[in-house]
Amino acid sequence: MTETTEQQVTAAQSAALRLANVDAAERDAALSAIADAIRDNSDAILAANEEDVAAAEEMLAEGEYTQALVDRLKLDEGKLESIAEMVESVAEQDDPLGETLAARELDEDLELYKVAVPIGVVGTIFESRPDALVQIAALALKSGNAVILKGGSEASESNRVLYETIVEATGDLPVGWATLIEAHEEVDALLEMDDKVDLVMPRGSSEFVSYIQDNTQIPVLGHTEGVCHVYVDEAADLEMAGDVAFDAKVQYPAVCNAVETLLVNDAVADEFLPEMVARYREAGVTLRGDAATRDVVDVDPATDDDWETEYGDLELSIKVVDDVYEAVDHANTFGSKHTESIVTEDADTAETFMTGIDAASVFHNASTRFADGYRYGLGAEVGISTGKIHARGPVGLEGLTTYKYYLEGDGQLVATYAGDDALPFTHREFDGEWRPGHLSDE
Amino acid sequence: MTETTEQQVTAAQSAALRLANVDAAERDAALSAIADAIRDNSDAILAANEEDVAAAEEMLAEGEYTQALVDRLKLDEGKLESIAEMVESVAEQDDPLGETLAARELDEDLELYKVAVPIGVVGTIFESRPDALVQIAALALKSGNAVILKGGSEASESNRVLYETIVEATGDLPVGWATLIEAHEEVDALLEMDDKVDLVMPRGSSEFVSYIQDNTQIPVLGHTEGVCHVYVDEAADLEMAGDVAFDAKVQYPAVCNAVETLLVNDAVADEFLPEMVARYREAGVTLRGDAATRDVVDVDPATDDDWETEYGDLELSIKVVDDVYEAVDHANTFGSKHTESIVTEDADTAETFMTGIDAASVFHNASTRFADGYRYGLGAEVGISTGKIHARGPVGLEGLTTYKYYLEGDGQLVATYAGDDALPFTHREFDGEWRPGHLSDE
Known part of the structure; x- marks a missing residue:
């Protein structure tokens, strides 16, 4: 060429x-x-x-x-x-x-x-x-x-x-x-x-x-990382929590919407963690945990690096938190604004988590793996965006469009709408499709 | 501090x-x-x-x-x-x-x-x-x-x-x-x-x-320039064209939606230009034109620099074009994708211009000066964008928002919707407001 x-x-x-x-x-x-x-x-x-x-x-x-x-x-x-x-x-x-x-x-x-x-x-x-x-x-x-x-x-x-x-x-x-x-x-x-x-x-x-x-001044649509969390609340249905946490990690660990850190409320850690850890181990998941986790289950220690790592593999870090606020704070600090999920039967706690989290997708009682254009029903997926400008989360064809303003007049001047004798605007919304020149037809 | x-x-x-x-x-x-x-x-x-x-x-x-x-x-x-x-x-x-x-x-x-x-x-x-x-x-x-x-x-x-x-x-x-x-x-x-x-x-x-x-990797919302055009078509109502072209330049020349170059169809140049030029001159507008314009009226020569200049003042360049296609091509080449206007009584020509122009706002029979958040009825104006990503043209409060996806489930796993026995999605749109945890209330 x-x-x-x-x-x-x-x-x-x-x-x-x-x-x-x-x-x-x-x-x-x-x-x-x-x-x-x-x-x-x-x-x-x-x-x-x-x-x-x-x-x-x-x-x-x-x-x-x-x-x-x-x-x-x-x-x-x-x-x-x-x-x-x-x-x-x-x-x-x-x-x-x-x-x-x-x-x-x-x-x-x-x-x-x-x-x-x-x-x-x-x-x-x-x-x-x-x-x-x-x-x-x-x-x-x-x-x-x-x-x-x-x-x-x-x-x-x-x-x-x-x-x-x-x-x-x-x-x-x-x-x-x-x-x-x-x-x-x-x-x-x-x-x-x-x-x-x-x-x-x-x-x-x-x-x-x-x-x-x-390396470019051109707007970029893409996702850099998927550091996603599942938070198991004290009011969680623990069987549901176990299934969601398992699916989010094991169903397909290589993808960006897989969970990387499991957050567990202190009040349910003793009951929840031993069985969960056994289930993960059986599936071949390598586990690391903070000190409070390691008081309950025998896993390797997690470092600060773990909290911000997208393993993209059968690896998971676990952290015990005091309440939903600590969970939100941890996810907002170390997450990548991709997808976060809470498992709880308490609607108020769900609301606190969902409105407090700054991420493209926030789920209640569902696996993080649902964050996907096909599953969202967007049709063809153009990509997933972790940015907040233009398109966020899974992006469908709409993400490849912008808009244009068409104004149809019959010779209007701004001078008519300015100054002391300014005419007012009507600013009335109506249902109608743009049809060029239809004003002159009438 | x-x-x-x-x-x-x-x-x-x-x-x-x-x-x-x-x-x-x-x-x-x-x-x-x-x-x-x-x-x-x-x-x-x-x-x-x-x-x-x-x-x-x-x-x-x-x-x-x-x-x-x-x-x-x-x-x-x-x-x-x-x-x-x-x-x-x-x-x-x-x-x-x-x-x-x-x-x-x-x-x-x-x-x-x-x-x-x-x-x-x-x-x-x-x-x-x-x-x-x-x-x-x-x-x-x-x-x-x-x-x-x-x-x-x-x-x-x-x-x-x-x-x-x-x-x-x-x-x-x-x-x-x-x-x-x-x-x-x-x-x-x-x-x-x-x-x-x-x-x-x-x-x-x-x-x-x-x-x-x-100098930043942060997305920028703003407008760099307003090099706007008014195109006077051969099928224009020439009285309307004169008023629109005058308003677009003279009503407030310092702003970004004022016209900088007037494009005139060759078929009406002899009839339109002498009176238009006299009217502009009376208002103190300095004029420059291409060779074809100068065959009709006595103005200083325009250079290639003029076509891409935002005068922001009582100055205007004039170019005679063969047809709407040349007008579109000129505006797309030298304009700043801000606001362009055609004056014509021919709906097909209006459509050719409006769909062919790549700009935030394209007007038919109206002054370019209407491109403004207040006039558009957007309420408070955040700014005007000449970019195409996120927000384009006059930007209202909506330009300061993004969106978040909330998913409410009752423990759904992606494994259920994958593989040989995958359940299908229903993907049914409905009217409803997000209310956290409403599924568990029911």
């Missing part, structure tokens, strides 16, 4: 302006075409993937890669079919664009509409699974955004063929709506272009997301 | 957690108390303000300050009363917090609520008008946010007394909910604290806002 990254991103910017006005039917048809092309092109995709896998297996033999990475990288006919179906399911989602979010009459024949529109150019940097490229491209297209795609180098052959398949299948869309970049220098160049790129969505380790945040 | 900025911001963070749970009645009562205290303390406030004004007048004599700055700085009994009334009007706004934005049943007795909550700690850096401090503090309090206030050094005496008045009047609120910082080094320290400060709102020149954006 002889184009510079700047030329590519400038082309993406032009494409974004045109893509914003491609209607839902055409975007959905393009998504169907992508799904079909992935099926039709499966031989070439799988051949490219074999090259990636062979290279990764060499790295595995040299101890550079893990077996898990090689497994995630590997495609087969079944996985390709799932990818094609995922693209079709994105097409089936409600159109996130064009909705009139508010309509307000400012004065007679002066009508303001707030309408959902795409953000523009979204830069994405993601991990080694080749299905990530297709998923991100599909979500961007559905929401009318031009997208810059940078995948992991382990998947470069697969990504290139998948990208070419997508571009060829969407020849009717504005050229440049999807752009693959491959070199690290191109990422650095991308991160500099805060005048052309509207949002960056990194996926990967928390170190990686932090690195991106520290 | 012996506290470091970090200690102050840490205190603000604690205050924010508590302030988030202060109910609307208490926040509104605190706002009333602020209004009363400003009235009661007017002698001390005006005395401090006299010191600022005297110092500013010395700088004026030395040619360092403008008369306009001195005028903006100056308070009197009448202005103080307006400030007190402004605080009362903020109290009268609808509560931006606690609203259930969405409620969804995930399964029986498993209910997800998306609820509006404060952002947390907001850092604000603003210009010399002392009423800015009071307005920003009032908006932050109304929306439950702790606020760090840094005003212009010209207003330091006024700001200090106003700040003390506010803090004394709100002794029942969590200590540290409002913090005044005064030194430039404190601003630099604040901008470093991206782990403690959730949002920065700078007000001031576009250079100043850009400086802040370039």
Whole structure:
């Protein structure tokens, strides 16, 4: 490719302006075409993937890669079919664009509409699974955004063929709506272009997301860490508490919404902890605890480092707290504002915990593992945000939209509404969809 | 003050957690108390303000300050009363917090609520008008946010007394909910604290806002520039076009929503421009034009610099374009994504312009000067955003909120909804307000 990254991103910017006005039917048809092309092109995709896998297996033999990475990288006919179906399911989602979010009459024949529109150019940097490229491209297209795609180098052959398949299948869309970049220098160049790129969505380790945040002026949507807590209150149903605490750690420990620290009210520690610890041990969980925990059960000591560690594995720290306030304070101090859960039968205590916690998701009597776009019913998940600005928690397609104000008038001047003889505004909300020029029709 | 900025911001963070749970009645009562205290303390406030004004007048004599700055700085009994009334009007706004934005049943007795909550700690850096401090503090309090206030050094005496008045009047609120910082080094320290400060709102020149954006990892809400356009289409009512173009420039040229470049369709340039130029000249507007404009009217030549300049004064550049597409392209290339307006009687052309323009506000047959939170009916205006993330265009109190997901269950585990025997989710939207623990009441 002889184009510079700047030329590519400038082309993406032009494409974004045109893509914003491609209607839902055409975007959905393009998504169907992508799904079909992935099926039709499966031989070439799988051949490219074999090259990636062979290279990764060499790295595995040299101890550079893990077996898990090689497994995630590997495609087969079944996985390709799932990818094609995922693209079709994105097409089936409600159109996130064009909705009139508010309509307000400012004065007679002066009508303001707030309408959902795409953000523009979204830069994405993601991990080694080749299905990530297709998923991100599909979500961007559905929401009318031009997208810059940078995948992991382990998947470069697969990504290139998948990208070419997508571009060829969407020849009717504005050229440049999807752009693959491959070199690290191109990422650095991308991160500099805060005048052309509207949002960056990194996926990967928390170190990686932090690195991106520290190296760009572009707004970043992502989550850095998931240090989640389950608090077992003195008024908990202890059988429920045991099940929730077990599910939150053991059901899938590698993910960001798994629990990392169990907080137990002092009043129930003696009754709750021995059985819980036995159950965790049986599942292979390594446990550490503070002094009060170790008075009740025999576990290794926890240090201050433990409280802020995302183990991402079958490891857990335990702390005994005096009351719900200490639990809230601990979670707010050491948590990552991702997901926190209380188990209690006392509604007032639940309210104290839920309103006191500063996190994207706060649960009452449910496992932290529910914090997920699919489980929340958001449809396709764009990502999870631990930031508070724009989108928080699991983010659906809505997170890839912004809004635009359209004002329809018939020649109104601000001078009429200013000064001593100022006309008042009516500021009346009404139900209505923006229809350009409808005032002149009447 | 012996506290470091970090200690102050840490205190603000604690205050924010508590302030988030202060109910609307208490926040509104605190706002009333602020209004009363400003009235009661007017002698001390005006005395401090006299010191600022005297110092500013010395700088004026030395040619360092403008008369306009001195005028903006100056308070009197009448202005103080307006400030007190402004605080009362903020109290009268609808509560931006606690609203259930969405409620969804995930399964029986498993209910997800998306609820509006404060952002947390907001850092604000603003210009010399002392009423800015009071307005920003009032908006932050109304929306439950702790606020760090840094005003212009010209207003330091006024700001200090106003700040003390506010803090004394709100002794029942969590200590540290409002913090005044005064030194430039404190601003630099604040901008470093991206782990403690959730949002920065700078007000001031576009250079100043850009400086802040370039020097912090904290999300910034602000507007850098207002390079706005009015496009006079070939299908325009030319009398309306003349009035709109005149209002957009002359009614108040110093503000960001004033027009800077007039785009005129080639087909109407001969008819429209001579009269328009005469009208502008009569109002003292300095004009520049491209070659095609200068074929019709005698104005100075415009350079490429003119197209991207926010004059903020009685100056205007004029360009003749072939069609609406060239108008859209020019505005998207040189505009600042703030506000653009088309004057036309043709609905299709209006649609092409309005959907093709990438700006926060796009108007049809109305002056660009309508782009303003008050005129839009947003109530109190927090600021205007030219960014696309979180809030766009004029921003009301809603821009100082985010949301939190509350999940109410009765012990649900993700294991139940995963694997071969996975239960399905119901994902049914319903009308309802979050009420903690209501499932256990039933």
